[in-house]
Each structure stands twice: as structure tokens, then as C-alpha cells.
Amino acid sequence: MRHFDITMTHETCSDVWMPYLPRARGWQEMVARPIAAKTEEAPVALFQSAPVNRSGRVDFTAELSRHIKIDSYGRHFHNRAISGPDLGRKTKIETIARHRFCLALENxxxxxxxxxxIYDAFDAGTIPIYLGAPNVDEFVPANSYIDASAFPNAKHLAAYLQHLIETPEDYEAYFAWRSKPLPDSILKRLPGLETPTFCRLTNLVRQRLEERPHPPSGRPMLPFGRVSFLRTRLRRWKKKISS
Structure with missing residues (x-):
């Protein structure tokens, strides 16, 4: 990373933070949208197409499916097709909204x-079953999701989901956050997200260039070192000769 002057990633320590966290208007639209009726027979929905499994989510889904019915609409673990035309995210949210739960499993x-x-599940008015970041509570309201890692195994998780299905007041408690102010951990981050990410990047680049002393006129800057510079010039020269 020593070769890079600026980082722009999902990590909060980045020079330019690029999260999936919705902006203020996105949160407002979420809570304003009514919760749809849960009409699907399968309690759990899943949208997953990528096979990446660094989190163990593939094994987790397979084990959970032995104890509770899962409708999987993505290419992975596919067992259910989308009804009607696929209009992208709109169709995805409408489909999730008909299920009581949605698997939100990070790769x-x-x-x-x-x-x-996890935000797609909020948007759909469905309870997310989350597996992922250990500090997810910094980015979502309290008591808004089910932490898959809090259960000893998939069987215990399935039993808890069944309890929620049979106990409406406990199920509905997961939506209480919709009528409360967002926690400070989210609110303090929202103002910085109003400026588009790449605008924040260009502003920082401009600031860094203004702060950095200019090299002597005609002298090349070698951010990756002299050896890398010479190798690059040699490759370009060989390419020019061969053409």
C-alpha cells in the first residue's frame, strides 16, 4: 500500500470512505414505505449468484435449508424462479418483501x-438474517436484524425463526426501529455521504496536489521507484519496435 497516495474503500479508515450505507433520503424512503403482506410459503428468501464463500455462507445456507424452507432466486442454490419480468432491483425488493425473512450473507x-x-432487506420491509461484519451494529439500527452467528447451529436458528412466525408480537418487534430516530452511529456518518464519492475523491486529490511541493520542471516523478520506471519505459520501447 506504500505505493498509493489515497485509498478509497469500504473501510472507515480510508482517505475516501465508500460505504454501502444509504444516504439520509434512503433511510427516509425505507421507513415511509409500508410493510408488504408476507404471502410466500417459504419464510426465507435468498438472492445470491456469486460462489465466493470466504464467510462460509454456502455451507450455512445448505445446513439451514435442512430445517426451514428457503426460496433461492439467484444462480447459487437456485430453486425458485422470479414470477413475471425481471426489472432488476425493483423486482428483487418486491420479491423479498413477500417473505418474512431474507438471508443477508456477506461473501x-x-x-x-x-x-x-442487509439494506435491501430493510428496504423490502423484511427481517434480515445477517452473517458478516463483526461491527455491523455501527451501520444498522438496534434490534433490526437476526445475527446468524449468535446461534450455535442452523437448527437452533431455524427454531428461532419458527418461534417468530408463530409469535407475531416478537416478529413485529424487529420493525420497531422504523418509528424511532436513527442511532448516532449512523447519523454522524450521513452528512459526509451527501457529496458523491468521486466528488470527494477529486476534492481530496486537488487538496493533496495543492499541498505537495512541485518537482523541478522537466524532472519525472517516480512514485513506484526508478526500477519500475525503467521497466515500464523498456516495455513501451519494445512494443513500439515490434509494431
Whole structure:
């Protein structure tokens, strides 16, 4: 990383933070949208197409499916087709909304890596079953999701889901956050997200260039070192000769 002047990633320590966290207007639209009726027979929905499995989500899904019915609409573990035309995210949200729960399983488990999966479930008015970032609570309201890692195994998780199905007041408690202010851990981050990510990047680049002393006129900058510079010039020269 020593070769890079600026980092722009999902990590909060990046120079330019690029999260999946919705902006303020996105949260407002979520809570304003009514919760749809849960009409599907299968309690759990899953949208997953990538086979990446650094989090163990593939094995987790397979084991959970032995104890509770899962409708999987993605290419992975596919057992259910989308009804009607596929209009992208709109169809995805409408499909999730008909299920009581949605699996929100990250492909990797690392701090700050909270992707759109859990926010899609919020948007659909469905309870996410989350597996991923250990600090997810910094990016979502309290008591808004089910932590898959809190259960000793998939069988215990399935039993808890069945309890929620049979106990409406306990199920509905997961939506209480919709009528409360967002926690400070989210609110303090929202103002910085109003400026588009690449605008923040270009602003920082401009600032860094203004702060950095300019090299002597005509002297090349070698951010990757002299050897890398010479190798690059040699490759370009060989390419020019061969053409």
C-alpha cells in the first residue's frame, strides 16, 4: 500500500470512505414505505449468484435449508424462479418483501464490510438474517436484524425463526426501529455521504496536489521507484519496435 497516495474503500479508515450505507433520503424512503403482506410459503428468501464463500455462507445456507424452507432466486442454490419480468432491483425488493425473512450473507467477514444485502432487506420491509461484519451494529439500527452467528447451529436458528412466525408480537418487534430516530452511529456518518464519492475523491486529490511541493520542471516523478520506471519505459520501447 506504500505505493498509493489515497485509498478509497469500504473501510472507515480510508482517505475516501465508500460505504454501502444509504444516504439520509434512503433511510427516509425505507421507513415511509409500508410493510408488504408476507404471502410466500417459504419464510426465507435468498438472492445470491456469486460462489465466493470466504464467510462460509454456502455451507450455512445448505445446513439451514435442512430445517426451514428457503426460496433461492439467484444462480447459487437456485430453486425458485422470479414470477413475471425481471426489472432488476425493483423486482428483487418486491420479491423479498413477500417473505418474512431474507438471508443477508456477506461473501467475506471483516470489519466495516456491510454491503447492500442487509439494506435491501430493510428496504423490502423484511427481517434480515445477517452473517458478516463483526461491527455491523455501527451501520444498522438496534434490534433490526437476526445475527446468524449468535446461534450455535442452523437448527437452533431455524427454531428461532419458527418461534417468530408463530409469535407475531416478537416478529413485529424487529420493525420497531422504523418509528424511532436513527442511532448516532449512523447519523454522524450521513452528512459526509451527501457529496458523491468521486466528488470527494477529486476534492481530496486537488487538496493533496495543492499541498505537495512541485518537482523541478522537466524532472519525472517516480512514485513506484526508478526500477519500475525503467521497466515500464523498456516495455513501451519494445512494443513500439515490434509494431
Amino acid at each position: 467475506s467477514i471483516e470489519p466495516d464490510y456491510v454491503t447492500e444485502k
